Amino acid sequence: MALALAFASGIVAARPLTDSERSGLADTVATFDAAMRGADYAAVSKTIPPKVLGFIANKGGMDVEKLREVVIEQMTKALAEVKIEAFSMDLANAEYRELQTGEPYVLIPTETIINAGDKGRFKAKAQTLALIDEGKWYLLRVNEDKQVTIMRQVYPQFVGVEFDSGSVEALK
Template identity: 45%
Template sequence: MRLFHRILAAALLTFALIGSAFAAELTAEQQSSLNARVESFDAAMKGNNMAEIMGVVPPKVLEAIAAKFGVTSEQLVEATQQQFDEAMKSVTLVSFSMDTEKAEIVALADGTPYALIPTETVMDLGEHGKMRATSSTLGLLDGETWYLVRVEDAQQVAILKEVYPAFVDVVFPTGSMEPVTE
């Protein structure tokens, strides 16, 4: 029994060390670049600018989605803008925020950092009241450019892992939605 406890303790220590080995920090330049990307996305959301919103999606992901629908990336952006405009006729964006100060910075096995950014969206659904969606947004560094990806959508995560295989073993946090009772 004593041997079992030693093996268990050694295994737990090993897993703790492995987990902490993948925690990471961003350089000042990477952090500044990520903050700028989030700020531009925030402005695009508030301005209902789908071209800018879709501009934060990694080109590899955008191309994979477009290919699945048999359209070009430009056609995908245009169709998404039309759908977004239609949806926004019955929904008002009350607030949107991404908290880069509370982002969890992690590194892939190759050392490439990524960020899981707490994200909150409040929408007014008219007669159905207000809803608050909380989730994490993936800040993905591809080369020198940060991209942002919703990770609570299983289909989008599947495409992300298909075009960025380094994320295949990453488990992303789930989001939630609740009525706003204020």
């Protein structure tokens, strides 16, 4: 009965990652972490799956490179108004899961502490989805419904997979 409940809830033990997959995931997370800390939003944008960018670009009537420029510009503007005091992706406590297709994916606990000046300081906790597309790891935020909806349109194998909506708390 417990096994049936585990399968029904989508919480099943994933196949172990291959050495190559594990190394690729660690490299992708390290690259993203360094890019966030260094405000290198061009590097951050390269961790977004090309198929997701293609989908959004197509809906917006622009090419992918133009969309990437817009994403970088928006990130630069949004993050210029706040200071990221701390950022971490906790790969050691990540949840390794498997889709019905047998493809692995990983939910990485992610925490950001932001100082918004006179608006206060905030701690945001969320999960970052790491997925493999054409042999390469990519990262997606999955704490907002709009992001999840787009991701599921591009990757329908994630329909039915539940994601934590995350939290934001004010700090003193």
